Amino acid sequence: MTTSILPAALVDPRLLAPRLLGAQNRHHPPGQTAPAGGSAVVSLGDPGTCPGGGAVVYIVLDESLSVASAGGNDPLGRRHAETATAIDHLAAACRCRRDRVALVPFDLGSPGHVPPQQLNQFGVRRLHHGLQRLSTTPGMSSSLLPALAHVEQLASTNRGSSVVVVFSDFLLTDRDPTTAIHQLASFPGAVHAVVLGAAPPSLLSDHPDIETTRLTPSSPDGSTALAVFNGLTHYRGPRNANQGSAAQAAGSLAPRKEDAHDRRQRNLMPRRSRHTHGMLTTTPTREAP
Secondary structure (H helix, E strand, O other), rough: OOEEOOOOOOOOOOOOOOOOOHHHHHHOOOOOOOOOOOOOOOOOOOOEEEOOOOOEEEEEOOOHHHHHOOOOOOOOOHHHHHHHHHHEEEEEHHHOOOOOOEEEEEEOOOOEEEEEEEOOOOHHHHHHHHHHHHOOOOOOOOOOHHHHHHHHHHHHHOOOOEEEEEEEEOOOOOOOOOHHHHHHHHHEEEEEEEEEOOOOOOOOOOOOOOOOEEOOOOOOOOOOHHHHHHHHHHOOOOOOOOOOHHHHHHHHOOOOOOOHHHHHHHHOOOOOOOOOOOOOEEOOOOOOO
């Protein structure tokens, strides 16, 4: 279990210019993003090198009314735009074209569903379109298991590694939410849970095979992008690069703690050790002020 509290801004030579963040960014210099609601420049840092066998990242999104409605549990309201930011940043660095990203809403029939896409111009455009559709199409389902079963079916055909990133308030309506969380933890790949607003259930936050990030109203701009980026780069290897002033102030980027999935995967395929690409501080889960 890793629970992350994300910082307000990272300063790095590789700054990102996302295309879905709205008109407030039109007058900023190329490559710089000032997120809505604040003036901090957000940078996601070095994505690292492509994994040997490639990786598929499934981004599972809860678009139910408890999340998406006015006053819902998405405290920042930027999960679609900042997910696009993280995808763009990885796509700009990916040279192998073996890495892929999919969008899997809880509502499987949603027009925002996008099967795994290569991170080329066509694939990124499809992912952007899917995120735009999700941002304007409210969902009805608060059940995780159907979407998770679909992801498991897709992942069974992967030749490389698999990662699942789940955005939800985890107020699940599955017949047995405990079973849903256990099923998530047993996914044959790395698991990242991004908990929106609500306090995560202890089974989720304490589970050793799930990396958990909680977003609250006090979370700074860019937190969603960093949470997604952490999942997108789970299997990417480190390389020597200028880490930027934020990293220098912290000393060095500490490696992330090996989880149970990492130990299983180490026995299945060769890959470089994990490392932290964004600045993450590991802390116990805490309530938002």
